[in-house]
Amino acid sequence: MTMNDDTPYRDMNDEELEGLISGLPGRQPRAALRDRVLLGARRPSVRRGTLLRPAFALGALLMLLLADIIVVGLQDAGLAARAGISRSVLTAQRAPAERDVPPWLREIGAEELGPRVAWMVAERPPDAATYSALLADLLQTGNGG
């Protein structure tokens, strides 16, 4: 400890203490820091990797979207193949055109069940036994189910 026992600072007035502090030499930054600052100024202002992150995120998002489209497409194709109908029927939003609907289908009112059912039945007519059963059920219960 360098402090004297009589603590000279205690009796100093403000001006003396201020003079003492302001007379002390101040630290200087290291010489290497000057080079670092000047070198940093010459580098491009956009840091490396700054744009990489959003680009990567966008790429990942597009990949996910693409993967989703492929998976759903494959599932639709598999389902359509098992049902023996074309894949477009699964995603049909409109009822089939008048000429594509067999008369017997209109007879049982199947178009009202929705465009997908109408397409499905129009594409793959049921056999005679199923038709008879459906018609009988419809006549009996009114819902064809």
Add this chain to the structure above:
Amino acid sequence: MEISRLLQRASTSTREQACAEAGVDLAALYDAYAASLYRYLLALLPRPEEAEDALQEVFLGVLRRTGRGRITDLRAYLFRAARNQAFMALRKRRTREKTAEAAAALSWIDLEACAPAQREIAIDIDCALRRLPAEQREIILLKLSEDLTFREIAELLGLPRATAASRYRLALERLRSILGSGDDHER
């Protein structure tokens, strides 16, 4: 001032031109203000390496600012930029480490550069400064080491002039009390 002229020229040129000229302009700017700003950052930040990083950001910030209008008071601008950088560093440190350091690792006084006759006093004052709260250390540095007026200090700290003056008196009193207590080395 020559440096103001250089900086103003950089501010009115395009960014590419400013960057091309930056090697020269920034070097002049650095030589004129780096030491003052470094001491100021040492008063605000607990670690010298943080002060160095903040100092670098201050000067790079000047470059990034080119083309966004003139700087009317360069010294005030740089001190304000240094203060902002110091607060940003402190915020990062708090979220990163969750522990606040009690005192600065270094004061701005260069003990190595002191004359032998000054050495003991310098050590006493250095230790006492490090024990002051940062806001008191800051105001003592601005007044005594960097010779800013109370008006300039008030503008920098966003305080009324009278408040800056009374904060300074309080800091000086606290420093005297630490020095007078004789236990300023026990850290």
